[in-house]
Amino acid sequence: MTNIMKKDPLMEKYEEETGKLAIWKGEITKDFRKWKEKKQKNSIKKQKSVTLKSSREAKKEMKKLIKEDKDVEVDYEHLIVVENLHKTYLLGTTAVAALRGIDLTIDKADFVDIMGPSGSGKTTLLNLIGGLDTPTRGKIFLEGRNISMLSDNELADIRKERIGFVFQFYNLLPQMTALENVMVPLHFSGKLSRRGKRKRGMDLLRLVGLDERSHHTPSELSGGEQQRVAIARAFANDPAICVLDEPTGDLDSKTGILILNLLRDLNRKGATFIAVSHDAAVSEFASKVFHMRDGKLSHEGKVGGLKETEMMELKRKQEAEMNKEKCKSKIFQYLFANQGRTEIKVEEIKSSVPGSIVLNLPIHFNDVINEIIEENGINGKIEGEILILK
Ligand SMILES: Nc1ncnc2c1ncn2[C@@H]1O[C@H](COP(=O)(O)OP(=O)(O)OP(=O)(O)O)[C@@H](O)[C@H]1O
Ligand SMILES: [Mg+2]
Numbered sequence: 001m002t003n004i005m006k007k008d009p010l011m012e013k014y015e016e017e018t019g020k021l022a023i024w025k026g027e028i029t030k031d032f033r034k035w036k037e038k039k040q041k042n043s044i045k046k047q048k049s050v051t052l053k054s055s056r057e058a059k060k061e062m063k064k065l066i067k068e069d070k071d072v073e074v075d076y077e078h079l080i081v082v083e084n085l086h087k088t089y090l091l092g093t094t095a096v097a098a099l100r101g102i103d104l105t106i107d108k109a110d111f112v113d114i115m116g117p118s119g120s121g122k123t124t125l126l127n128l129i130g131g132l133d134t135p136t137r138g139k140i141f142l143e144g145r146n147i148s149m150l151s152d153n154e155l156a157d158i159r160k161e162r163i164g165f166v167f168q169f170y171n172l173l174p175q176m177t178a179l180e181n182v183m184v185p186l187h188f189s190g191k192l193s194r195r196g197k198r199k200r201g202m203d204l205l206r207l208v209g210l211d212e213r214s215h216h217t218p219s220e221l222s223g224g225e226q227q228r229v230a231i232a233r234a235f236a237n238d239p240a241i242c243v244l245d246e247p248t249g250d251l252d253s254k255t256g257i258l259i260l261n262l263l264r265d266l267n268r269k270g271a272t273f274i275a276v277s278h279d280a281a282v283s284e285f286a287s288k289v290f291h292m293r294d295g296k297l298s299h300e301g302k303v304g305g306l307k308e309t310e311m312m313e314l315k316r317k318q319e320a321e322m323n324k325e326k327c328k329s330k331i332f333q334y335l336f337a338n339q340g341r342t343e344i345k346v347e348e349i350k351s352s353v354p355g356s357i358v359l360n361l362p363i364h365f366n367d368v369i370n371e372i373i374e375e376n377g378i379n380g381k382i383e384g385e386i387l388i389l390k
Helices: 009-018 030-053 056-072 122-129 152-162 178-189 194-207 223-234 253-268 280-285 310-337 346-350 355-359 365-375
Strands: 080-091 094-106 111-115 137-142 163-166 241-245 273-277 288-293 296-298 343-345 380-383 386-389
Touching (some): 080 122, 094 122, 111 253, 111 280, 122 137, 152 178, 163 223, 178 194, 223 253, 253 273, 253 280, 253 355, 310 346, 310 355, 343 346, 365 380
Parallel strands (some): 111 273
Antiparallel strands (some): 288 296
């Protein structure tokens, strides 16, 4: 999960080297600025002297320097900056101007929603921001890097490492289980061991409340559940931004709201989203709303609408506590109705509780069961996602 307060690698390097803090009381320190300037000057000097050498080693050193520079070049003001973006498609001899000068900035932990009629250019814009296509004119900066000029291979790397995608029709692989689907991006990034990947996959499924359905294939899951798997998959490589094209487009309105609740929870934990949709409900959950018409972005709606204030956090926590009580009474009713059974799957118990309650609980669902067991002196425990009763 993207953390809002995450320091950039250069700051971390500074703190490691000097033992001082790069950010103090929310502000970047003077010492850090000076240190950074010096570092940049030295880096340029070093590069110049390396260029003069021209031996094989010098080339090697140069490569290393360039790599180092790439690693530290993360000083950016906004997560995404879109400048005067144009996209024209050529259909035979006809030119279709899908985007006609878009300007947009997105910050970490924003939840941006773009609304607009069919054909207004929403998907085109998302595809450009997500690195699926390149613009005809204009620039896109992602984490300070201009991605509008990159080669296909470089864009593929950006997509793999920095962008998460969620589409209207989930796009899960039908023959694979939920867990295997979530693990697909982990195979491509190749950073984790086999065990590490499984663990990360299960953690991601837990994040969307589906850890108990890990072995189910898409056809055994509802539309909303499939979309939750797709969301888990989008977060596999800890993307800078998650791009959502009509995320609730194929769902009934109630399930759509559950998905939006989940997105809002993830957003509160620091995830950044850009969504496009026809669904007005999406804008209710967004922090910035834009309208798109004929390839132009117009009229910014609310700003900061659902960025969590202290009051909202308090309310959410109260709601979660209330949900816990509701959840307990539902579970209790279920256990009461199933007296005499010695084994009940946790998943079965969970299905007796409305999803809207399960999605906003202060603790894990299993721990709610554990509390009931303790409080009521029930002789039972959860083993391998099954409640064993004696
Ligand atoms: N690959 C393409 N080739 C040619 N024209 C295209 C292509 N993709 C989109 N267009 C055109 O560009 C315009 C914008 O399309 P886009 O798909 O971005 O709209 P949209 O707002 O996402 O619409 P919808 O709400 O229906 O999904 C439309 O006129 C569309 O016909
Ligand atoms: Mg579209």
